[in-house]
Amino acid sequence: MSTLFLAHTEADGSLAKAALEALAASVQLAASLGTPLSVGLIGENPGPAADAIAGCGAGRFLSVSGGEFSQARYATDAAAAEALCRAAGATLITVPATSRWNRVLPGVAHRLGGRADTHVTGIDASSGQAHISRWFYRQRMEAVFTRSTRPWLLALEGGIAPAWQGAAGSAHLEAVALTQPECRTRVVGFEAPAADQQTIRPDAELLFVTGAGWTKKQADGQIKLGEAETLILDFLRGARASLGSTKSLVDLGGEGQAILPFLSHLNQVGQTGSTPRHAKGLATCCHGEEPHTVGWRFIGERRAISLDANCGWARGKADVLYVADAFAVMAKVNERLR
Amino acid sequence: MPFQIIVCGSLVPDPLQTLEPIVGANGPALKNEMMLPSSLDPWAGHALYEAANLAAKHPGSKVWLVSLGPKAKLQQVMMSVAQKVPFELIALDGPAGGFTDAAETAAALAEAIGTIPGLELANVLLFGGWESASRGTGATLQLVGEQLGITEQFQGVDSLTIGDDASLRILERVEGGKHQVSVCSGPPAVLGWATGNLPEPRNNPQVGMANMRGIMPVLQKAKAAAVGTGDITFASVSLPKQARATQIIKDQPAEQIAAELVAWIRGE
Numbered sequence: 001m002s003t004l005f006l007a008h009t010e011a012d013g014s015l016a017k018a019a020l021e022a023l024a025a026s027v028q029l030a031a032s033l034g035t036p037l038s039v040g041l042i043g044e045n046p047g048p049a050a051d052a053i054a055g056c057g058a059g060r061f062l063s064v065s066g067g068e069f070s071q072a073r074y075a076t077d078a079a080a081a082e083a084l085c086r087a088a089g090a091t092l093i094t095v096p097a098t099s100r101w102n103r104v105l106p107g108v109a110h111r112l113g114g115r116a117d118t119h120v121t122g123i124d125a126s127s128g129q130a131h132i133s134r135w136f137y138r139q140r141m142e143a144v145f146t147r148s149t150r151p152w153l154l155a156l157e158g159g160i161a162p163a164w165q166g167a168a169g170s171a172h173l174e175a176v177a178l179t180q181p182e183c184r185t186r187v188v189g190f191e192a193p194a195a196d197q198q199t200i201r202p203d204a205e206l207l208f209v210t211g212a213g214w215t216k217k218q219a220d221g222q223i224k225l226g227e228a229e230t231l232i233l234d235f236l237r238g239a240r241a242s243l244g245s246t247k248s249l250v251d252l253g254g255e256g257q258a259i260l261p262f263l264s265h266l267n268q269v270g271q272t273g274s275t276p277r278h279a280k281g282l283a284t285c286c287h288g289e290e291p292h293t294v295g296w297r298f299i300g301e302r303r304a305i306s307l308d309a310n311c312g313w314a315r316g317k318a319d320v321l322y323v324a325d326a327f328a329v330m331a332k333v334n335e336r337l338r
Numbered sequence: 339m340p341f342q343i344i345v346c347g348s349l350v351p352d353p354l355q356t357l358e359p360i361v362g363a364n365g366p367a368l369k370n371e372m373m374l375p376s377s378l379d380p381w382a383g384h385a386l387y388e389a390a391n392l393a394a395k396h397p398g399s400k401v402w403l404v405s406l407g408p409k410a411k412l413q414q415v416m417m418s419v420a421q422k423v424p425f426e427l428i429a430l431d432g433p434a435g436g437f438t439d440a441a442e443t444a445a446a447l448a449e450a451i452g453t454i455p456g457l458e459l460a461n462v463l464l465f466g467g468w469e470s471a472s473r474g475t476g477a478t479l480q481l482v483g484e485q486l487g488i489t490e491q492f493q494g495v496d497s498l499t500i501g502d503d504a505s506l507r508i509l510e511r512v513e514g515g516k517h518q519v520s521v522c523s524g525p526p527a528v529l530g531w532a533t534g535n536l537p538e539p540r541n542n543p544q545v546g547m548a549n550m551r552g553i554m555p556v557l558q559k560a561k562a563a564a565v566g567t568g569d570i571t572f573a574s575v576s577l578p579k580q581a582r583a584t585q586i587i588k589d590q591p592a593e594q595i596a597a598e599l600v601a602w603i604r605g606e
Contacts, residue, residue, distance in 0.1 A: 072512070072518060074489060074490060074491035074492070074528075075490060078489065099493070099494060099510070099512045099513055100512075102476055102493065103480070103491065103492070103493045104480070106475070106480040106481050106484075107480040107481065107483065107491065109441075110480075110484040110485070111484065115439075116440075116475075116477055117475065118475045118476055119475070119476075131573055135474070136436040136437065136472065136473060136474060136575070137350075137351070137357055137471065138353075140577070141357065141359050141576060141577050141578075142577075142578060143366065143437070143572055143574065143575040143576075144574045144575075145570050145573055146571050146573070147568075147569045147570055148569040148571070149568075149569045182489070183489075183490075184522055184523040185521065185522040185523075186521055187518060187520050188520065188521055189518075189519045190516050190517065190519060191509060191516065191517040192515065192516040192517070193515070198514075200515025201514075201515075202514055205603075206603055239603050251537065265532065265534075265535075266496075266515050267515075268533065272380040272381065272471070272533065273533075280602070290353065290354060294353075297578070301602070302582070303599065303602065309586055313584065316583070317584070318582060319582050319583075319584065319585065320585045321584055321585070321587065322587050322590065322599075323587065323588040324590065324592060324595055328592040329596055329599070330596075331592070332595070332596030333596040333599050333600055336597065336600045337600060337603075
């Protein structure tokens with residue numbers, strides 16, 4: 001029995017924070033099980049990344065390298081991961097739950113005759129057998145389970161452990177030979193809002209969520225989209241917050257109604273959106289019903305501003321609910337943040 | 339170029355329902371699962387609407403919806419889904435709950451897809467949601483793709499544009515609120531859809547009647563699928579215990595609320 005930790009290098013050749021967190025959890029897992037740990041790296045030139053984690057206690061450092069493996073594509077990533085797993089012969093294989101790994105991990109498991117589990121939020125091997133925790137029904141219930149099939153491939157969510165820190169060194173990197181697989185896909189770039197218009201900031205301390213109330217008629221009977229836009233964007237700048245939205249607010253555009261132009265489905269948090277991780281969350285003009293708040297599972301401290309004292313936030317979903325007009329409150333908040 | 343678009347999607351409990359886990363004879367399940375109102379899995383729904391939109395733009399294309407779920411529940415959900423867009427249903431009678439194993443589900447779906455008459459892999463686009471709202475692993479579609487031999491796969495797709503040369507320009511969600519832009523030379527490909535860009539289509543009774551003529555016989559003949567929890571041994575399934583003691587603050591001036599919020603944001 002052995003454990004293999006897999007990661008891909010970033011564009012600058014380093015390992016991302018998510019990879020270092022998953023590495024820390026993998027080191028702990030291998031130690032708990034008393035099994036050897038190997039590391040497998042994929043990238044254009046994984047040498048420096050291997051050196052940076054040389055002190056993690058891994059017995060072997062394996063790599064698949066080359067320009068064709070720098071891009072995140074299913075065909076090349078799956079082939080590289082399969083080759084590394086076969087070379088290591090590991091029974092437990094861990095990866096960080098990045099978009100790149102989530103794309104390929106189940107397919108790799110199929111090729112190896114194993115099983116994969118994604119969105120793993122905890123591992124416990126204290127009984128001598130690995131049990132994982134993950135959420136079902138969009139973060140509405142948590143299960144702890146194990147599997148008998150090996151290899152067992154696990155995509156570990158960010159925050160599962162503090163990022164690995166340790167001494168760099170000189171890792172002996174074993175290159176795993178791999179014939180380039182047939183691949184009909186090329187990555188041609190990335191699309192993102194301009195840096196000053198990017199409202200999604202995964203590393204922000206605070207998540208600021210806007211609901212459909214921002215686009216509704218206010219006390220004076222008027223819709224104040226322009227004012228809402230200014231208040232929201234000013235707050236994001238002042239608080240350096242990440243912007244989330246309810247589905248209903250994002251969907252308004254598709255229904256031909258007036259919208260806040262900087263919102264897209266990428267901002268959506270909840271049942272059909274993301275489940276971000278931030279230390280604090282502030283919800284405004286939203287009812288806090290279950291389909292929305294399931295996306296708040298990993299938000300630490302929660303506050304909400306709503307005109308409805310009986311909304312979902314009041315029923316144990318927020319720490320503090322301010323029954324107030326969000327337009328008035330956020331204007332004052334922005335004054336103080338300037 | 340005409341496409342053969344296969345959409346994998348099943349049903350999930352209505353998100354407004356209270357869900358409670360129980361231990362059943364075959365592992366964990368939801369309390370009163372068969373009584374809960376269901377709807378088409380949201381991301382699979384987006385995939386279906388994108389498939390129909392694509393098929394409408396490319397004459398000769400066809401959409402199949404491959405769905406595994408309890409026959410009676412499938413019928414209930416199809417009554418509304420069938421009114422949205424034209425498709426042919428391939429139904430499998432089996433459990434659709436979140437605790438079933440993705441590998442067993444994928445095997446059943448791949449086998450069903452393999453029986454579609456006249457399927458030519460070179461024209462196939464395999465669609466589905468990038469995750470379900472039940473199991474939420476984001477694994478089933480990749481496994482079906484692997485079993486069909488499709489190794490051009492994309493997940494978290496928000497946009498698909500077909501080029502004049504039948505190439506696929508695909509936007510996939512990646513970290514940090516960005517999209518990765520990829521170009522694939524053409525089908526076959528697997529696309530796990532996120533939200534896409536289309537609104538939910540309005541109900542069209544004519545489409546509904548046309549669809550239901552095919553759906554009802556398919557449901558009656560739906561083959562049983564042996565899907566369960568596979569090799570998983572569940573130690574526990576529980577609801578989160580953390581219910582917050584919400585402090586409700588009323589009649590406080592905006593200025594005072596703002597001062598509290600800023601102090602909280604700054605960690606003072």
